Amino acid sequence: xxxxxxxxxxxxxxxxxxxxxxxxxxxxxxxxxxxxxxxxxxxxxxxxxxxxxxxxxxxxxxxxxxxxxxxxxxxxxxxxxxxxxxxxxxxxxxxxxxxxxxxxxxxxxxxxxxxxxxxxxxxxxxxxxxxxxxxxxxxxxxxxxxxxxxxxxxxxxxxxxxxxxxxxxxxxxxxxxxxxxxxxxxxxxxxxxxxxxxxxxxxxxxxxxxx
Numbered sequence: 529x530x531x532x533x534x535x536x537x538x539x540x541x542x543x544x545x546x547x548x549x550x551x552x553x554x555x556x557x558x559x560x561x562x563x564x565x566x567x568x569x570x571x572x573x574x575x576x577x578x579x580x581x582x583x584x585x586x587x588x589x590x591x592x593x594x595x596x597x598x599x600x601x602x603x604x605x606x607x608x609x610x611x612x613x614x615x616x617x618x619x620x621x622x623x624x625x626x627x628x629x630x631x632x633x634x635x636x637x638x639x640x641x642x643x644x645x646x647x648x649x650x651x652x653x654x655x656x657x658x659x660x661x662x663x664x665x666x667x668x669x670x671x672x673x674x675x676x677x678x679x680x681x682x683x684x685x686x687x688x689x690x691x692x693x694x695x696x697x698x699x700x701x702x703x704x705x706x707x708x709x710x711x712x713x714x715x716x717x718x719x720x721x722x723x724x725x726x727x728x729x730x731x732x733x734x735x736x737x738x739x
Contacts, residue, residue: 529738530554530633532611534706535640537694538650539720540727542663544640545612547728552739554610557599563587566595573598593623600631608739611635617701621708636738637709638731640720644695651691655680 531554535541542558549556567578573594580587587595592614603609615621628635642650653666659678671680709715718730 530609530611530628530635531735531739532614532635532637532709533640534637534702534715535720536642536644536647536698537691538647538654539640539642540724541612541640543724544727544731545610548638548731548735549610551732552608552610552735554608554739555603556610556612557596557614559592559595559613562595562599566598589620589623592620593627596624597627597631600627600633609633615705618704618708621705635714636735637706637715638735639706639710639715639717640727640731641717642720644699646721647695648688648691651686652688654686655682 531548531552533541533545533548535544545556545558548554563577563581566574567581568574576591577587577595580591596611596614600609615624650665655664655668656662657664657673657676657678658681660673660676662673662675664673664680668680672678673680706715710717716734718727718734720727722730
């Protein structure tokens with residue numbers, strides 16, 4: 529069983545993916561990380577991705593599906609996946625569902641749900657490590673990253689206007705995907721407006737019957 533993780537920007541989805549992957553022994557597919565990794569390869573797919581990125585264009589859905597297929601085929605035998613950041617739209621969902629069906633992979637979805645107001649509050653006060661890009665919430669008092677010691681900074685695109693655009697895009701493009709999976713009985717939902725520890729606890733309890 530694979531797991532597809534959803535959450536509005538600021539929901540802590542990236543943080544929770546690490547805990548859930550460890551709990552359920554899943555290998556994480558994070559779209560951005562896979563693109564960067566492939567762009568370093570000399571393979572045909574890697575060079576295709578590199579050329580798209582260097583041209584400044586968005587990676588087409590067809591190529592994203594090729595990347596997912598490549599990821600699945602390189603999974604160790606019997607290993608399941610946690611998909612983080614895909615599918616983002618109905619167009620991607622149709623092709624994603626078709627790919628998983630072709631590969632005979634079953635899946636459940638988990639949505640870490642927060643309100644628009646909470647997302648705005650979190651995103652305008654969070655900081656990122658300059659070195660490893662780890663994200664820290666407003667209540668983290670130190671000025672350096674606890675993982676690598678790097679300096680923390682506010683993201684340049686974490687302005688209220690820019691955040692509002694990202695939230696609106698999520699509501700317009702990704703929320704219909706969440707609603708569709710929910711209508712098909714594939715979606716589990718947890719309250720993301722709790723402490724990190726409580727969100728982790730509820731998320732683990734939600735997926736435990738399936739993993």
